[in-house]
Amino acid sequence: MTYLKKEIWSEYFKGYAIVDCAVRDKNIVYFCMRQNLPDKEASLMWDHDILSKQFALYLDTPDDQYGVRTLEGYNKPRLGVSREPRAQSLLVARNNDGQVSVFGGGRNQPDEFIAPGKVPMTARVKCINDYAYSVGGGRAIYKREDIGKWIKIDAGLPAVEADTAQGFNDMDAFSETDMYAVGGHGDVWHFDGKVWTQQGFPSNVQLATVTCAGDGHVYISGEGGSLWRGKLSTWERIYQGGSTILWNDVLWFDGKLWLASDYQARIWDGKQLRPITHDGQQVPIYGHMDAHDGLLVIASPEVVKAYDGKEWRTLVAPYLD
Template sequence: MWGDYHIPTRIYSLATDRPDGVKYGLEELDGMRYPSLGVSRLPFPRPCGLLASRNRTGDVWPLGGGSGPFEHIAPDGETPATKRLKCINGFTYSVGVGRAVYKRVAIGKWITFTNGIPKVEADTNQGFSDIDAFSDEDMYAVGGHGDVWHYDGEKWTQLGFPNNVRLETVTCAGDGNVYISGEGGSLWVGNKSTWKRIHKGSSSILWNDVLWFQDKLWLASDYQFRQWNGKELVPVKHEGETVYITGHMDAHDGILVVASLDTVMQFDGDTWRVLVAPYPSPSTDHAAACTNL
């Protein structure tokens, strides 16, 4: 019987700044279980990509600027069970089930980042699925069923949350608020132990990513791409036209990138650009939509 780790993982890297020649490269790895993709910036001389496996030791493959060798997030006896890699203030964090948090502090070196979190038997009520921060002394991690924690620079403290529902993302936004998304695609806003639900979702899936970009809150799932306008979630529009893209997203240095199973698009605040178009041929409607952006 085949498991996810039997399926080869293929990683493509794009070099959009090359005027001609080969603009992409690829690597294929075996044995990566439910892989998570991330990026590492500090304290290293140049950024690199990271691919983490949700296995017992948390195998991680660095790529870019020279690839490999494999790193291991956790020492023997610990299981990181990585669900997300998040780059915060340049450093990469791994969060996983059982309230696991690790920080990459050097090439090949990850440290446990769980001071204040008691060691108890892991269950599905516990986080984590996401982490974010305003600063190194003001961090949040969420997951499980209403499992919300805050880090003050010294230790983690569990916070109260009004709903015992599955939580998926946390965003420390530019407006000073913390946004948490969860079961059904619902959205909460607040900080510390004061939370208010501002959107009651009815979707059967969760938001993949929620981030702050161009003074707006953006949300992406496998089926939707939305913005919070202060009152409700609305489709993302550009020059009056709906932007047709879903999937996962990230933002850095004034660039937002959204990737679906067959399309990658970039937004610099003024112009949408298609980096990867569907292959072998997009539908007429989708091609027209991409061309108009």
């Protein structure tokens, strides 16, 4: 059974593709959706002319399932959450100002701007220790310290022009004094709470994700879908990928490392990547992924599934009749 009611799907999801998801807590999941236009029509438009939707799905109130906001002018949006200073959804446009649509938290708020005129180039919105971070090109990292207040975390990062060899595509942390950021071509940095320092890495391939895992290791994924494990400047490649695309998200949940891309989702069992299965059957899902508060959510363009460590359930699926 699909959780989302047919009339809600028909009104808000039909004609749109889900491009990102974020878990605020076990009862509230957010989606970023974009108009699902024919390739030829989309190719004649600027990206910011394609409509976006910021959708909240409430899992604890079956009679009042959702909240939604339709957005114009949001170029290549990225979705995340903050839990401090207030629990909210943040949808960030990849534009000159880093425009942010702030949604939820019991009140309507005006848009925020991460860094007006400074092109933060947000590639990912990451919630670390309950605070939101914008992770972007040119090694640009901004922390949302308060409502409407984003500060740049750049001590130790050289002030140079951005190019394709420089980060950042992702960051993660064990604590605010033990953070990692990766991107570019083998561009790995560590933050000790005061200053960023560049770390050695055994490859100059494109890096996509970094995960500070519950087993104490740091995992980095990169070009071809390959996977490295280590810390600071010591890394070993534990999986040689042969994919033509990168992993979208890699996270630690239920004592395991989970990976999702545009065409598959896998679990690393310590020796190999294996399909996600439940009761002997493969779980057919891929796309983007987030987890928090005992809930894992994986969202493909049309289908969203959630896992609580025991059972899978379908949150969103198309109604074809």
